Amino acid sequence: MEIQMIGTGSAFAKAFYNNNALIYAEGKTLLIDCGTTAPVALHRMGISLTEIDAILITHIHADHVGGLEELAYRYKFVHKIRPLFYIADTLVDTLWENSLKGGLEQDGILSLNEYFDVRPLREGAATELLPGLTAELLPTRHIPKKLSYSVLLNGTFFYTADMVFDGELLRRLVDERGVRTIFHDCQLQAPGVVHACLPELLTLPDDLQEKIRLMHYGDDQPEYVGRTGKMSFVEQQKRYVL
Ligand SMILES: Nc1ccn([C@@H]2O[C@@H]3COP(=O)(O)O[C@H]3[C@H]2O)c(=O)n1
Ligand SMILES: [Zn+2]
Numbered sequence: 083m084e085i086q087m088i089g090t091g092s093a094f095a096k097a098f099y100n101n102n103a104l105i106y107a108e109g110k111t112l113l114i115d116c117g118t119t120a121p122v123a124l125h126r127m128g129i130s131l132t133e134i135d136a137i138l139i140t141h142i143h144a145d146h147v148g149g150l151e152e153l154a155y156r157y158k159f160v161h162k163i164r165p166l167f168y169i170a171d172t173l174v175d176t177l178w179e180n181s182l183k184g185g186l187e188q189d190g191i192l193s194l195n196e197y198f199d200v201r202p203l204r205e206g207a208a209t210e211l212l213p214g215l216t217a218e219l220l221p222t223r224h225i226p227k228k229l230s231y232s233v234l235l236n237g238t239f240f241y242t243a244d245m246v247f248d249g250e251l252l253r254r255l256v257d258e259r260g261v262r263t264i265f266h267d268c269q270l271q272a273p274g275v276v277h278a279c280l281p282e283l284l285t286l287p288d289d290l291q292e293k294i295r296l297m298h299y300g301d302d303q304p305e306y307v308g309r310t311g312k313m314s315f316v317e318q319q320k321r322y323v324l
């Protein structure tokens with residue numbers, strides 16, 4: 083399994099694309115989240131939508147779902163394919179009713195299923211998304227009273243999407259679940275409020291920090307290179323073997 087972030091930026095970053103990822107496994111490709119900048123990031127990387135076999139959504143914020151209207155239209159009317167679309171069962175209706183319906187509903191097209199092969203996921207249940215690629219959604223804290231999920235891939239790779247600092251969860255995942263690598267969102271300045279911030283992540287013991295790579299950062303990221311303890315930054319568009 084390999085990962086390539088099409089972007090590593092925070093919601094408001096301008097020097098980086100939105101924090102969305104491609105996962106490569108056994109010749110198939112999964113897109114994790116599809117923010118507003120995803121269509122242009124994929125285009126500039128020379129990646130065709132037809133190379134993406136499935137999409138997984140973590141939560142409903144524009145830097146994670148804002149590119150879906152364009153992808154839905156292009157898949158349906160340009161490529162005439164209906165890719166696999168994974169999302170927590172708790173978010174299916176909200177995504178359509180509160181985010182996408184305004185742009186995608188039209189005569190005879192009344193649901194997201196017309197555009198994507200929607201496969202609701204139950205939190206905590208490991209599911210094979212593509213051959214050789216299993217995902218388990220973990221509900222994690224992000225915005226009060228708003229559902230958001232992090233993802234455990236193939237039991238060893240933890241991808242936080244957006245979450246507040248939760249050192250106990252990271253400890254349990256490493257000690258009890260065998261997680262070896264963590265890609266963690268990181269707001270560089272305190273206070274984190276809705277994301278883990280760098281000062282909080284720096285309180286983690288070295289053995290956890292060594293497993294963590296930082297993503298979802300602001301445009302001031304270059305100032306922080308060398309100031310992240312045992313953690314390192316994920317580089318946008320570089321491929322990492324997991
Ligand atoms: N209660 C909130 C809600 C949102 N935000 C900011 O808006 C961004 C939306 O995308 P995000 O990546 O979740 O990061 C959020 C915060 O920067 C915030 O700072 N506080
Ligand atoms: Zn975000």
Ligand SMILES: [Zn+2]
Binds near residue numbers: 143224
């Ligand atoms: Zn968010």
